[in-house]
Amino acid sequence: MENSRARPDTPSVKELVKILYGGKRCGSHVNEVWPNLFLSDLTFANDRYSVWKLGITHVLNAAHGRAHSEGGPDFYGPSVVYYGIPADDSPTFNLSKYFSASDKFIHNALEVEEGRVLVHCAVGVSRSATLVLSFLMQHHRLPLVDAILKVKEHRWIFPNTGFLKQLRALDIKLHTQT
Template structure:
């Protein structure tokens, strides 16, 4: 018998698909997926004026780097804006270990929110890498189990973290459960 915390990658994928089992790409450039957390794509991340209009104070780039799979911004790109930048050099592949960045990315988001800031979390499409980091944040700082965290983000934006990232989020869920750091939900 599995307990309420044990969630499989397939169960998470079921949350992310429609009634036909299809995934959908985001219909908007960004969405506010949690108060003061905007999850979006590179077009907004590279538009300083739009970020300023949105009141963004912090940028978390989950696709830092120079390959065609990355978004080539950095702290210097935002230096004249006063926005605080943090980059995670992640690849959107099943075998990339994103979990090594869960704690630091989550701390960055939490620090921004504690300062009454607004965080723009992005990768190329705002679909896989960045979504996984926001889900990890909700688990680490809001004690949500992985199912609730995925559902919370998915309710506000079409997302589809790859199976490797979902597996890592399940592992985080198990670790937090063992440490007594998840709420009963």
């Protein structure tokens, strides 16, 4: 959705890709990217013991029903609230249709006393990162670039170009609402 009505500080997708490539490429299987908000890959998410040990109370799986994703409502037990999104990591997949529901899930989870949220997909850099960026933009009013830079302080992320277009459109929409 590259258009001439973009706010002056909303970079193009090409510029966003440059920002994403920049900086250090750090990250382990799981990283806390915002207070009590964690991004991870399937290796970590499929290890119930590690999830429990980290004190995770809520899991948002952006690869629900996909290959090797063991998560589900019964996988973590009754102490963990689960929400699954059957997203494909494809530039043509419309992940933005899940922004509102996932934002609410993360926000409500963080409002719970001692709430700790794990957002994951397969690698923890595209689908799950996009949902975390959307949350930071909508609930913390961070512009897209600021949200990217904040998450990149703790984890290397790389949403695909289709997701970047959707986040860019959200950034423009949020700017026009203020």
